[in-house]
Amino acid sequence: MTADRNSDLALREADETAASPAMSGAPSRPHHASVQPLVLALPKGRILKGAAPLLARAGIVPDADCLEESSRRLRFGTNDPMLDVVRVRSFDVATFVAQGGAQLGICGADVLMEFDYPELYAPLDLGIGGCRVSVARPVADDPEEDWLRYSELRIATKYPSITRRHFAARGINADIVHLHGAMELAPMLGLSRLIVDLVDTGSTLRANGLREVETIAHITSRLVVNRTALKTRPEAVTGFIARFRAALAG
Ligand code: PRP
DSSP states (O other): OOHHHHHHHHHHHHHHHHSOHHHHTOOOOOTTOOSOOEEEEEESTHHHHHHHHHHHHTTOOBOGGGGOTTOOOOEEEBSSTTEEEEEEOHHHHHHHHHTTSOSEEEEEHHHHHHHOOTTEEEEEEOOOSOEEEEEEEETTSOTTOOGGGOSEEEEEESOHHHHHHHHHTTTOEEEEEEOSSOTTHHHHTTSOSEEEEEESSSHHHHHTTEEEEEEEEEEOEEEEEEHHHHHHSHHHHHHHHHHHHHHHHO
């Protein structure tokens, strides 16, 4: 991170200290608190469900509605006055932590592979959210057809970087259709020949007439940490890393 980015971060922290909790929407806490709580970014959806028991074993108890998908709140307090939780999209966990808005986060290795943020340190494989990033094609395609013979293929995905790298290594130029969800629709609606997406049970592929043809990477979720926070608040940040490590061992 550059000196400018560091000073931006320091300014933002100073602003946050000055802002009243009521104005910022943050959970209320004693006025004498001069050091801001750390922020842990959690992804919505399946990883959040898997993370809940791990958080409990780490002694982190977020406000009850944090784990309810129906809650519209985005920032939550925890049983630790020095830790707040924010709930964001899986891809955005990496961005919030890399930009220093959150100091800690949990996100899939797929997100880290896609963005490759230098500001992120991923010290722990949490062993939750297991799935894979795979290539899939329509079941109706000729199974004998070898797509490796093409020099260019149109592929729908939310992982343009992973997809380009994977196909470039096979001498294929991936012409990317960048979608953020429902990419299973792309082949049947003529947007692409193939898709690259997360596969867990495989039921989404089956329900949409697709089959997995190649696994690009096996994925689990990681604890991610902002490298600057690790230097500026080492005790607090390493304390939480140690709590997650103990939770995994226990
Ligand atoms: C992922 C992925 C598939 C589905 C696969 O989406 O994009 O749509 O899960 O799971 P399955 O193999 O068990 O059917 P997710 O539910 O994470 O939501 P998203 O579309 O917001 O990424």
